[in-house]
Every structure is written in structure tokens, then in C-alpha cells.
Amino acid sequence: xxxxxxxxxHKKIGIMYVVFVLAxxxxxxxxxxxxxxxxxxxxxxLLGAHAYNxxxxxxxxxxxxxxxxxxxxxxxxxxxPLQIGAPDVAFPRLNAAGLWLFVLGGLTVFAGLATYGGAxxxxxxxYAPLNEYFVGTGAGQDLFFIGLLMTSISTILTSINxxxxxxxxxxxxxxxxxxPIFTWEIVATSLLVLMAFPSLAAxxxxxxxxxxxxxxxxxxxxxxxxxxxxxxxxxFGHPEVYVLILPYFGMITEIIATFSRKPxxxxxxxxxxxxxxxxxxxxxxxxxxxxxxAVSNPxxxxxxxxxxxxxxxxxxxxxxxxxxxxISLTVPMLFAVGFLLNFLIGGITGVMIASPPIDYQAxxxxxxxxxxxxxxxxxxxxxxxxxLYFWFPKMFGFRLDERLGRWVFALLFLGFNATFxxxxxxxxxxxxxxxxxxxxxxHLPMLNAIATLGSALMALGAILFFVEVLLAVRRRIPAGDxxxxxxxxxxxxxxxxxEFNFETLPAVRSRRPxx
Amino acid sequence: xxxxxxxxxxxxxxxxxxxxxxIGWCLIAYRDRSGRVAEQFENNKPLEILYxxxxxxxxxALFGVTYAIEMPIDRVTGPPNxxxxxxxxxxxxxxxxxxxxxxxxxTKPPTLYLPVGRSTQIELRSDDVTHSxxxxxFLFKRDAIPGMINVFDVTPNRTGRFVSRCAQFCGLDHxxxxxxxxxxxxxxxxxxxxxxxxxxx
Amino acid sequence: xxxxVGLFATAAAFGFAIAIAYWYVAHKEAAGTVLLGIxxxxxxxxxxxxxxxxxxxxxxxxxxxxxxxxxxxxxLGVFTTQSPWPILIAFCTLALFVGLxxxxxxxxxxxxxxxxCFWRLGAESARV
Numbered sequence: 001x002x003x004x005x006x007x008x009x010h011k012k013i014g015i016m017y018v019v020f021v022l023a024x025x026x027x028x029x030x031x032x033x034x035x036x037x038x039x040x041x042x043x044x045x046l047l048g049a050h051a052y053n054x055x056x057x058x059x060x061x062x063x064x065x066x067x068x069x070x071x072x073x074x075x076x077x078x079x080x081p082l083q084i085g086a087p088d089v090a091f092p093r094l095n096a097a098g099l100w101l102f103v104l105g106g107l108t109v110f111a112g113l114a115t116y117g118g119a120x121x122x123x124x125x126x127y128a129p130l131n132e133y134f135v136g137t138g139a140g141q142d143l144f145f146i147g148l149l150m151t152s153i154s155t156i157l158t159s160i161n162x163x164x165x166x167x168x169x170x171x172x173x174x175x176x177x178x179x180p181i182f183t184w185e186i187v188a189t190s191l192l193v194l195m196a197f198p199s200l201a202a203x204x205x206x207x208x209x210x211x212x213x214x215x216x217x218x219x220x221x222x223x224x225x226x227x228x229x230x231x232x233x234x235x236f237g238h239p240e241v242y243v244l245i246l247p248y249f250g251m252i253t254e255i256i257a258t259f260s261r262k263p264x265x266x267x268x269x270x271x272x273x274x275x276x277x278x279x280x281x282x283x284x285x286x287x288x289x290x291x292x293x294a295v296s297n298p299x300x301x302x303x304x305x306x307x308x309x310x311x312x313x314x315x316x317x318x319x320x321x322x323x324x325x326x327i328s329l330t331v332p333m334l335f336a337v338g339f340l341l342n343f344l345i346g347g348i349t350g351v352m353i354a355s356p357p358i359d360y361q362a363x364x365x366x367x368x369x370x371x372x373x374x375x376x377x378x379x380x381x382x383x384x385x386x387x388l389y390f391w392f393p394k395m396f397g398f399r400l401d402e403r404l405g406r407w408v409f410a411l412l413f414l415g416f417n418a419t420f421x422x423x424x425x426x427x428x429x430x431x432x433x434x435x436x437x438x439x440x441x442x443h444l445p446m447l448n449a450i451a452t453l454g455s456a457l458m459a460l461g462a463i464l465f466f467v468e469v470l471l472a473v474r475r476r477i478p479a480g481d482x483x484x485x486x487x488x489x490x491x492x493x494x495x496x497x498x499e500f501n502f503e504t505l506p507a508v509r510s511r512r513p514x515x
Numbered sequence: 516x517x518x519x520x521x522x523x524x525x526x527x528x529x530x531x532x533x534x535x536x537x538i539g540w541c542l543i544a545y546r547d548r549s550g551r552v553a554e555q556f557e558n559n560k561p562l563e564i565l566y567x568x569x570x571x572x573x574x575x576a577l578f579g580v581t582y583a584i585e586m587p588i589d590r591v592t593g594p595p596n597x598x599x600x601x602x603x604x605x606x607x608x609x610x611x612x613x614x615x616x617x618x619x620x621x622t623k624p625p626t627l628y629l630p631v632g633r634s635t636q637i638e639l640r641s642d643d644v645t646h647s648x649x650x651x652x653f654l655f656k657r658d659a660i661p662g663m664i665n666v667f668d669v670t671p672n673r674t675g676r677f678v679s680r681c682a683q684f685c686g687l688d689h690x691x692x693x694x695x696x697x698x699x700x701x702x703x704x705x706x707x708x709x710x711x712x713x714x715x716x
Numbered sequence: 717x718x719x720x721v722g723l724f725a726t727a728a729a730f731g732f733a734i735a736i737a738y739w740y741v742a743h744k745e746a747a748g749t750v751l752l753g754i755x756x757x758x759x760x761x762x763x764x765x766x767x768x769x770x771x772x773x774x775x776x777x778x779x780x781x782x783x784x785x786x787x788x789x790x791x792l793g794v795f796t797t798q799s800p801w802p803i804l805i806a807f808c809t810l811a812l813f814v815g816l817x818x819x820x821x822x823x824x825x826x827x828x829x830x831x832x833c834f835w836r837l838g839a840e841s842a843r844v
Contacts, residue, residue: 006800049687084777088795093837096802104806123684129661130644130686139818146813153809167720170777172787176719178780191727195755212817220662226645227660231747260545261553266563279727282755283734286748291647291682292658293665296742297589301581305574312570313563315534320562322541324554329542337542344534348527351574355581357519357588361654364647364682430651432682435690441678499797505784 008092010077011497013099015395017074018388020103021067026462027110028062031055033459036419040452042440052436053121054140058110060124061144064244065151066106068380072247073098073158075387076186078395080162082490083180085171085508087500090164098158105150112140120144123434125237128218128229131207142211145204152197152204155243159190171489173508180488180511181270185250188274189243195282196239203232227294234285242281244376245343246274248383249314252336255390256318258486259333260325263512266317273310273317280307290359297356304354311347315340330484331405335386338413342378346371349424364434367427373420385412385465392472393479397495401475404468411461418454422447487512516654519584526577588655591666594634598627602639602646602659602681605688615711621691628697630704631674639665647683650696656682671698718778721770724763731756794841801833801840808833 004012034055038047047055077095081088089095112119119140122130131141166179166187206217207229216222218229257264264270280303286295287304318340327333349371353359362368385408393399426447431438438444482491490497491514492506506513545551599610608618609627619625629635639648641659649656652675657665681692699707735752742748808829815823 003798005803006798008796008799008802049690053684053687053689087792090793092794092796093799093802093840096799097805100803100806101809104810108810121686127645127684130684133644133686142817146810146817149813150806150809168775168777169792170775172777172782172784173780174777175780176778187723191723195758199751208817225662227663228747231745231751235748235751261547262555263557265556266558268558269563275723275727279730279734282731282752283738291656292660293667294660294663295745297585298582299738299741301585302578305578305581308574309567309570313567316563316566319534319537319541320559322538322545324556325541325545326547326551326553327542327545328547337538340538341535344531348531351577352520352523352527355519355523355577355585357516357581357584357654358523360516360588360656361520361651363656364649364684430649430678430680432649432680432690434684437690439678439693500795507783509780 006096008088008096009499010081010089010092010095011395011501013095014074014076014078016099017070017077017102018395020106021071021074022466024062024066024106026466028059028067029459029462031059031062033455035059036452036455038436039438039448041449042445043437047436049436050118050121053434054113054119056434057120057123057144058113061109061120061148062106063376064124064240065148066102066109068244068376068384069155069240070102070151071384071387072186072189072243072380073155073162075251075391076162076182076189076247077158079391079490080165080183080186081169082394082493082497082501083183083488084166084169084174085489085502085505086165086169087502089161090169091161094157094161098154098161101150101154101157105147105154108143108147108150111147112143115139115143125233126204126207127233128207128210128226129220131229132210132218138211142208145208149201149204152201155193156197159193162186163190163194171505171508174489177268177271178508178511180250181253181264181267182247182250182488184271185246185253185274188278189246191275192239192243192246192278192281196236196243199232200236200240203229203236206232227289227292230289230292231286234288235282237288238285239278239281241372241376242277244380246277248339248380248387249274251383251387251390252318252339253321254486254488255332255336255386256321258390258484259328259330259336260322261485262321262325263487264317265320265323266313267511269313270317273313276310277307280310287354287359290356291363301354301356305351308347308351308354315344315347330389331400331402331409332386332390332484334406334409335382335389338409339379339382339386342374342382342413342416346374346376346379349374362427364432365427366423366431366433369433370420370423370427373423377420378416382412382416385409390484393483394490394495394497397479398472398476399479399483400472401468404464404471408461408465408468411457411464415454415457415459415461418457419451420454422451422454426451482514487514489513516584516588519581520654522580523577526573589667591636591668592634594636594668596630596633597636597638598629599638599640600627600648600659601642602648602685602692603642604644604686605681605692607681607692607694611708613708613711615708619694621688624693624695626695626697627679628699628704628707629669629671630701631671631698633701634668634670636666636668639667644685645683646681646685646692648679649682650677650679652677652679652696658683674698674700718770721763721766724759724766728756728759728763731759796840799837799840801837804829805833 038044209215216224218224218226283303286300289295353362429442479495493502601608605621606619610616617625639659641661646659647656677696679694679696739749808826811822811826
């Protein structure tokens, strides 16, 4: 046990990231279940207003900061040194510090539940001046800010670590243009983190200073400006959602290439589009602020439309990778296909709301909730499961069951779509987001009931997944070095890899060293 | 504004169907049957350029449509009928040109009266935190931000009762912060103003 | 290494370009312009460092035909397998934050702890 608490081995750290991510995922999932239970019928009394407000705040915060983001970095921790032929990351102890900052930060956010006034209840965006209001004694809100400052520090340190690792520790022959797409996406993500996270730290620090040291950054009564918080938050916030998807683009690329038995189509296009997305994402932040009347809507609308282009390039490249291949629908491939189908809807609704006249209706409604759940849930979360099934054998040396995996996929895919398709219509009918109840008008009761049933299906799928993991641990069917016949360097060492990763480093002469 | 929705939904459905068909085709036609060998190609320069250029043209077109539709919506022309709307936790206050003022509570949402066929300028303020003035029937919302006055014009073109609400999370009873927009004939509106809010149309 | 320089240089150019475009279009809105401008500056800083470092660096990863025999013997860095200091650093960070806000004694303890951790980290690196 002490060994795990003090390890600096990137593989163990990566595995711990995954374990903690899954633990936070269960908690955030239960919170989602509470939300759907409360909204199953109009005027429900399951959760009171303050309880509900804490629940959705913690659900969003946990899913974004404690599940989707850290899984990307956790998997990168495990995988990037293996994919480039390095013995570990450049700074192993910094790596461990990043893990524990993430764990402690996440627990700190939830510690707010134990305070007198309850946990943060402002939404994960914690807008000013609302974030300066106290409910009870308000410590929950401060713990929210502190906890997320810690996770932000963790992410920044990990990004620096990964960038240095990729630039300096590549094996002989592993030039930058031969590294796997997943590693390229991590490079782009890390760069984005370095540009965007300081802005979040500033926003949160300023909010804390406002709350505790008598400052008035965001208080208009003293010359402050609430919109400033929005600028600082969204300058981080929009790149953050690309931090939430770029690693997953990488995972999907590896999975699709492996199970189509083909090289990645348009490798250079994939790399350039990753950086185009990252760069453009730094210029679109105020599309979250179209309705404030305080920003240049045309500028942000134009750049937001532009971001769709490199994303489209990636989509065509994935299809191009599958084209004329030999596709085997293993469980990871099923999740990859699910990703493509879901993320497309998220992307299309995203292009819609990049248009201010549409956003004037859709903003802060369930239409937006549908959009971001399709991209983060239907996209990143599905890729997360696909990645787990794909790299599980490499991490542990034994396999997950394929047949049960198909059931997990089916339940998650059906449940997910059943939950979130109705939300687009709820939004168009005028249902706002972050509401603990809604009136019994129009189709809202029916749509919400369907969404709640869908969420129950998803919960079943998630439970089945954990059952499957337990079964796999009991059965321990050995996996071998390369159970999937994949192409990248990590599959050329044992499962799990030995200390310092490679007994003998293979010669790297192409993008597919295992071929 | 409804046009914007229709155009984008049409484009979205078209792109969606096209991509889904491509994916479906791959899954069916290139299924790993025995003896199938995958063709090993990595790129196709003309194709890559094509699918860079076509989406670029599409988004230019969509932006053009957006810009054309948005500019009239955001333009403020300064009509004489001005109503001051103030949002507070957790209801609304409406102040009409002649001094008539009504306010609501979370359990008794207030009603905003607007004359049909005429432009009304709304001046949106907030007493405490950021709220949002959302009339779904108008396909429109604007934030009420403390320290800022947001000004916009509405010109309703049909009468009716439209349930509306706050859209920006503002704390405990955000879910109950609704109001009603009632668009009435101009004569009714004039009578309402003359009666100082005591006469309910 | 050349890719490293190219990446940061392109990003820096992009940062300045979009900062100027934003300044022009958004009527000099302060927050966005400053953020984008600083981003451009920070990227330039890194790109310059990369340029200087590249002159002296010879990475085995950059030669497409390098073999293991040629690359052997390079010292890559300090690779520990166990260290107690990272998890303690995390606790000290929490103590610092909590101390700043509520319990100054805890903050002081966190600061002392942090100094201790970094001191021992240095000693550990020297040993490995």
C-alpha cells in the first residue's frame, strides 16, 4: 500500500488515475441519477432547491474536472512513454505530485458537502457575483475554488511533464512525425492547458480574494465588473472542452486504425487539425457570452464556425481510415463507432449554437445541455470506455470479456441517446437549465420522463461494466503482448510492461513499429 | 429568426445523413470477412484538399446567413415606448413609460404587457446577480447583468400570452423565476397604461 | 527539436495575430486582448528558449535511422521509482490553501512542509 502511495512509476500512476477517475465517475453518475430522478415528473419534491443546486454543481464539476480531464492525462501518463519508447516520463516525481494534487483537490471539492451551508451551489461555472454570495457560512464555495485550484495545478504540471517527455525522451528512430496520433493529441492538449489554465486560476483566485479579502473585482457597486469573470472563466473554459476531447480523438484514432487493419488516413492532416483546433479554441471563448450584450458577437461567431473545419477534417480521416479496411467490431471498435455517431450530433448542434440568433434561444436551455452531453458524454465518455477495453490488457495482463462488453456498449448507447435526444426538444420548448423543477406544460413531462428512463439504462450499463471488471479480475485470462494485433510501440512489450518499460527497445523505422 | 433555425437544421441533417451513410457503408462493405485484405493507403492529396475546402465554404455561407439575420435583431432604433425591466432574486419588476410599475414573486409571476405591431425598447437591469430575460416564443433572450444596462427592441407581430422565464442560474429559486409576456392590441395597452396598472386587460 | 521550435514559433505568431485581430474587432475589449497578447508573449519566450536549446541538443529521437547502439550511454535524467515527497507536497498545498483562508497555523505548517519536501527532493536527485 505504501508502495502505491510513494510510487513514481508512470504506469502505476496512470493506473491510479484510472481508478480514482472511475470512483469519481460513480459518484458523479449517482448525482446524475438524482438529477434525473428529481426531474422525472414536474413539481417533484425528491430534492429541495438548495440540495438540487449542489447536486448539479457537483455533477458537472466532477464529470469535467475529476473524470473526463484526468482520464485523458492519466491514460497519457501510462501510454505516452510506452508509445515513444521512453523509460518513464521526464519528471517522475512531478508526475506523482500531479496525481495526488488531483485526488486531494477532488476530495476537497466534495468536502464542501460536510460544511454547514453545503457544497458549492453555483453551477460548475460559478459566475460572479453569484459566487460571492454565502449560503449559511459559504465554506463549500471556498472549498470548491481551492479544490479546483489544486486540480488545475496538477493539470499544468502534468502537461509540462508530458511535453518535455515527448520532446526529449523519444527512442532512437522515433522522430516527431512517427509518433502515434494519441501522443500528438496529448502534445496539443498539453500546450492548450498551458495557455488556458492560468486564466482559470486567476478567475478563481480573484473570486477568493473578493470573498475573503474585501476586494471588488467582480462587484459592480464598487466599480468591478461581473463580465470580467466571464471573460477570464471562458478564456479557460472553452479551451478546457478541447482539453476534454483532444486526447479522446487520439484514443479513437488508435482504435479505428487497429481494427480497420490500416494506417491512419491523413496522418499529417490529423496533426495539423489538432493544433488548428487547439489554436482556434483560444479565440472563441465569448461564444458562451453571446447573450451578455458585452462582446463582439460576429467575431466569436466567425471563429466558432471555423473550428468546425478541422474537426470535420478529423471525421473524414477516421472514415478514410476505415475505408477499404477489414473492420472487426470488437468492443473498443463498437465504442469508437458510437463515438463517431454521437460526437457528430454534438458537433452539428455546436455549429448551430455558434450562430447568435440560434443561441439567443438555445443559451442556458436544455438545448445546450444536450449539445455538451453529446460531445463530452457521447464523445469523450464513449471514447473513455473504448480506451479502457483497448488498453486494459496492456495495463493488467488479462482481458475484459468481449460478450459482456457488447452488452455494456448496447446499454450505454441506447441509454445515452434515450436520455439526451429529448433534451434538444425540451430546450426548444423553453425549458431552462439548472432548474430543480419545471411546470407541467407542453411536452416537458413526457420528454423528461423519457430522459429519466434513458438514464436508468445508462446506469445499468455502467453497473454491468463494473461487474465485468470484477469478473475479469477473478478469471484472469492472460492477454499476451499484443492481443489486438495493434501497431504502436506499446504493444511490443509485455503486458503489463516491466519496470522502465522495454527489455530491449525495438528499432523504430516507421509509424507502425509493431508491423 | 426562425429562418436561422430552419437553415441550420437543414444543413445539419444533410451533413449528418451523409456522414452516417459513409460510416454505415464502411461497417457493412468492409466488414472483416475471411480472406479480406485491407488496402494499405495513407492519404489522397486531392481528396484531403477537397474536404478542407468544402467545409470552409459551408461555414462561410453559414456565417453569412448568421450575420444577415443577426444584425437587425441586435439593432436598437430607440422607439418611444420604453419599458425598464429589472431582475432580482427571484422575480421581475416592470416599469412602464408613464411610471406604472408592477413586480412579482416566485409564486406570483408578473405580467409584461406589450403592444402588438409596435416597437418597444426594453432596458434590462439587475438588482443583484446575473439573470437572463428569456421569452421562448420570441426565440430571444438577453442577460440582466448588475452594473450594466442591456437595451434591445422587440416588435411583437401577434397577440397572445407567452410564458417566459429567467435563464441564467441565479441561486435558490432560479427555477421559479418566471414571468408572462402578454401581447395585447394597442388600444388595450393604452388603457392599461392610463389605468396605472389597476386595469387588467 | 526543430519541430519543438516550429510548434512554439507558429503558436506565438498565431497568438499575436489573433490578439491584434481581436483588439481591432472587439473595440479593444481589455480582458481578451490582454489574455491573447500575454499568450503570444509567453509562446515567444518559449520558442526563443527552444531555439537556443536546439543549438546544443542532439536528440537520438530526432534521427530517423539512429540505432540503439549509437544512442546508448546518454544520460536521460533522474528516474526514481519511489519517493514519499510528491504525496506530501499535495498535502502541503492543501494546507497552504486552507491556511490562507481560515487556519493560519495550518498555512505556516504547509509552508514549512513544502520547504522540507523540496529540500529532500533535491537530496534525492543527488543520490540517484
